[in-house]
Amino acid sequence: MVKRRSLLALGGAVVVALSALPATATAAPHHSRLSPVLASHTDSAAPHTAFAWSGQDVPLGRSEADGRPHVSRVYLTFDVTAFAGARISAATLRLQESTTADCAKRAIEVWETETATADPTWANAPERRRWVDDVTSTSLCVAHPSFDVAAVVRDAVERGRPRATLEVKVPWRYERDATYGRTLSGYHGAALTVEHNRVPSLVDQHRYHGGLACATTAPYPRLNQHFVTLEALPADLDPDDQRFGSGLAVDFALWAQDDPAARTEQRVPAETTRVARAQFPADLVTDGRTYSWQARVTDGVDTSAWSPPCHFTADAADPPTPAVTSANYPLDGSGWAPVGEPGVFTFDGGGDPDVAGFEWTWGEFSVPGCTFGELDRLICPDRFAERNTVRADRPGGTATVDLTPSGSGPVRLRVRSVDAAGRDSEPATFLVFVPGSGPGVSVVGGPPRFGQDVTLRVTPHADVAARTVDFTYRVDQQEPRVVQAGPDGTATVTFRADRESGHRVTVRSRSDNGWTSDEGSWSVHFPPWPGVTSEVYPDDGQPHGGEGVPGTFTFTPPPGWSDVAAYRYSFDYFEPHTEVAAGPDGTATITWTPPTPGWYSLSVYAVRPDGSVGTYDASYSFGVAWPR
Numbered sequence: 001m002v003k004r005r006s007l008l009a010l011g012g013a014v015v016v017a018l019s020a021l022p023a024t025a026t027a028a029p030h031h032s033r034l035s036p037v038l039a040s041h042t043d044s045a046a047p048h049t050a051f052a053w054s055g056q057d058v059p060l061g062r063s064e065a066d067g068r069p070h071v072s073r074v075y076l077t078f079d080v081t082a083f084a085g086a087r088i089s090a091a092t093l094r095l096q097e098s099t100t101a102d103c104a105k106r107a108i109e110v111w112e113t114e115t116a117t118a119d120p121t122w123a124n125a126p127e128r129r130r131w132v133d134d135v136t137s138t139s140l141c142v143a144h145p146s147f148d149v150a151a152v153v154r155d156a157v158e159r160g161r162p163r164a165t166l167e168v169k170v171p172w173r174y175e176r177d178a179t180y181g182r183t184l185s186g187y188h189g190a191a192l193t194v195e196h197n198r199v200p201s202l203v204d205q206h207r208y209h210g211g212l213a214c215a216t217t218a219p220y221p222r223l224n225q226h227f228v229t230l231e232a233l234p235a236d237l238d239p240d241d242q243r244f245g246s247g248l249a250v251d252f253a254l255w256a257q258d259d260p261a262a263r264t265e266q267r268v269p270a271e272t273t274r275v276a277r278a279q280f281p282a283d284l285v286t287d288g289r290t291y292s293w294q295a296r297v298t299d300g301v302d303t304s305a306w307s308p309p310c311h312f313t314a315d316a317a318d319p320p321t322p323a324v325t326s327a328n329y330p331l332d333g334s335g336w337a338p339v340g341e342p343g344v345f346t347f348d349g350g351g352d353p354d355v356a357g358f359e360w361t362w363g364e365f366s367v368p369g370c371t372f373g374e375l376d377r378l379i380c381p382d383r384f385a386e387r388n389t390v391r392a393d394r395p396g397g398t399a400t401v402d403l404t405p406s407g408s409g410p411v412r413l414r415v416r417s418v419d420a421a422g423r424d425s426e427p428a429t430f431l432v433f434v435p436g437s438g439p440g441v442s443v444v445g446g447p448p449r450f451g452q453d454v455t456l457r458v459t460p461h462a463d464v465a466a467r468t469v470d471f472t473y474r475v476d477q478q479e480p481r482v483v484q485a486g487p488d489g490t491a492t493v494t495f496r497a498d499r500e501s502g503h504r505v506t507v508r509s510r511s512d513n514g515w516t517s518d519e520g521s522w523s524v525h526f527p528p529w530p531g532v533t534s535e536v537y538p539d540d541g542q543p544h545g546g547e548g549v550p551g552t553f554t555f556t557p558p559p560g561w562s563d564v565a566a567y568r569y570s571f572d573y574f575e576p577h578t579e580v581a582a583g584p585d586g587t588a589t590i591t592w593t594p595p596t597p598g599w600y601s602l603s604v605y606a607v608r609p610d611g612s613v614g615t616y617d618a619s620y621s622f623g624v625a626w627p628r
Helices: 007-011 150-158 462-467
Strands: 004-006 030-034 038-043 058-065 068-079 087-094 097-100 108-113 128-135 146-148 163-169 182-184 191-197 201-209 222-224 229-235 249-256 259-269 276-279 290-298 310-315 323-326 343-348 357-361 369-372 389-391 398-403 409-418 428-434 440-444 453-459 468-475 481-484 491-496 503-511 520-524 531-533 551-556 566-570 578-581 588-592 598-607 618-624
Touching: 038 058, 058 163, 087 150, 128 146, 150 163, 201 290, 201 310, 229 249, 229 290, 249 276, 259 276, 323 428, 343 357, 343 409, 357 398, 389 398, 440 520, 453 503, 453 520, 462 468, 462 503, 468 491, 481 491, 491 503, 531 618, 551 566, 551 598, 566 588, 578 588
Parallel strands: 222 310
Antiparallel strands: 004 369, 030 191, 038 068, 058 068, 058 182, 068 163, 087 146, 087 191, 097 182, 108 128, 108 163, 201 229, 229 276, 249 259, 249 290, 290 310, 323 343, 343 398, 357 389, 357 409, 409 428, 440 453, 453 491, 468 481, 468 503, 503 520, 531 551, 551 588, 566 578, 566 598, 598 618
16 A cells, blocks of 8 residues: 655654664674584594584593593584674684583683594594683683683684684693593583674665755756655664564764765665665754765664765745636636636746746645655655646746646636645635537436337537537446547447436547536436336326226336236325236236226335335326316
């Protein structure tokens, strides 16, 4: 569904200065916990065997088993591809001891090695690259040692390496000292916790001002001072930063080009699925002055650079009211407009360069507005792409248009100037006297009957009969249709009378010079009771037939009834009703002979197959003629 809002309504949006904003909720930075994709230990006593670490406690340093010494080192490989493009602010390797040989002795260090593609062995261990961190504290007997490995993770991410391998060992000088030996918990295993964040950015092609695309080169668009609305679309690859309320926000900065020090900033909460929008107050800009603006985005931890500036010129002045003349329509109330001729009107901006064009109406002006489109961005159409507008032949110049009034009688024409920013002048108003010109509409054949075709004849106004080329007609709320005029200027239209409440038909004629007539109309109402017709005794207010002259009366179903079993009728309200069966087509015909001259009333009810009787009866009045 398209939303539409007036320029003035948008101009009244609340503005909050950047410096006055309260602290926003912050989702960034983000924390991830990784388990190793490869985890194993080596044993000097089995130099060609790799021992996977898969839930059991593992030795670290020297231990004794089978009557011989063993020295073990642990190798951990982590997949860091999930952090591509992220800034790594911290990374910690966490282990947990399960036993220690001597609580007073602890020395564990971590090295970065060449990336392992399989579990290493003692004899085929990856080459060490650099020492990373160590732990020597002995404050706890069974400890939870942790190591700062941010440099390793950061380097792997920046160089585009998908994995990083860490070696955990006892330092060389203590490695063969059994008192420094220990085991690491298989239950807790090893984990890498990474604090990371991707720096947000702005999508360059989605920056807008006043519903228009960002302008970076002259000539700059003119923006209504009440509509200094700036929009920018943020992007953030961290899913937790993409939603509204996560801490993502866009800063907008606005300044006059000739005074860049007078800079006003505004921050608005944002999300990545729609543009962020800032509305600056009208009194911040001055008519005719050129302004620049830029934007940046923050997620609460990292902030993008300011975007390249966009530019516009402020418009705070309404254009002047236009002068209006007509070559053939009296605008001073001195006479009637000619039937069949469009009015030729000239609008004049009086040479004021602020006048870009004109808008007219035969009623009330609509309020110009903008729609909300993709990404919830404002889309403000060109005013001169809309109906009833025309550009001047030059700034402050003129435009001549052919206009046809939409109705008859005293009709008000209003014309106003429009400037390049879409601001309007006060309107010039004229009362034009327009004679009625609508086509006549009449029924062809007998009175319309529900459920049957109705044919109407359309006859143009006499003054345009010779020039009428076609008619546009509309049945109820259906789509308008066009029928060509015949040689005599008339036309017929046929439709099925199938709406229980009746029908309304409107029609206009069109002449060969493009002139369109006033609206003519025709309507029929179908009452909710049976139909009654008689050829001998019609209900026309005149006496017919005579005493002893028989007449037939035909009953038809009420509108909307699909099944009628019978009819109950009476020629006198004080006599009981007589019932007659309906035929297969739902109709029934009776013959009745009047006993005396005078006026009679026939009452008829329809009866359904289940025996229920219709709520309304037809009251048919007719006269029986006296003898001459």
